[in-house]
Amino acid sequence: MSDSILASIIAATATLSATLLQLRISLAREFTARTQGAGRRKSKTPFLILFVMVVAAAVAGFALSRWLTENERLAQSTLEHELRARVEEISRTANQLELTRAGARAEIEAGVLRKIGTDGVVVMATVAPCRPAVVVRVPGASSPPGVSAETATPAAPACTETEANSVTLCATIPANASVTEVELFSRAADADTPWSTSRLLAGQESGQARFAEKYAESPEGPGTKQICQGFAHWSADRARITRMIVRYSL
16 A cells, blocks of 8 residues: 555544544534523534535545555556566476477487488499490491401490490588598499499499599588599490498588
8 A cells, every 4th residue: 555545544534533523522512502592593513524524534435445446456467467477487488498399309310310320321323334336337348358248247346434334423411521431332233242242442443344533522502411422334244233332420
């Protein structure tokens, strides 16, 4: 309760009490005067006291209503503060939960990427046989000495390394990863030998096929990069399957 309302209530109570006392005294005097002589002029003091009582009651009622209104306003303000505090607490809890969930998600993703880096990213491709340029025999040309035209058979065409079919194997890894190992494999397409026995070194020739001397590293997109290894195949007999495994660490 504020000081002004408390002062109004005290003043109204004191005025009302004094008025009641004055009214009692006036009524006693009026009664005494009436008993002494009926012809004496009537006093207006009781009416004045009654008027003062009415005014004091009005002031007290106004002060009481102000006090009740202030109590309601105070209760409403307290409720608003509590609700605002609850909303802020819920917002803080939601933000902390979001941060915790984002941190847990990032940790899980990092763990998955580390597991993939340990196992290795596998890339495979099939390279078709080389198609060399065909030598066309001119009609009427003479056959080699000792070989008749009927029995002469052309030799099987062959490719050179400059005519080789080439392919580039590319593996995508995180941009902040460090390559720890690049394993290279190649075998004939119709072979069933295990990959462990078909491993090659970079730059090593095997079955008229060869991997490039070193791999190339280039950015791919936000947060990723590519590890690429070239492969050349110049055999005209059969196709080959190539395989690359890129291992990395974070």
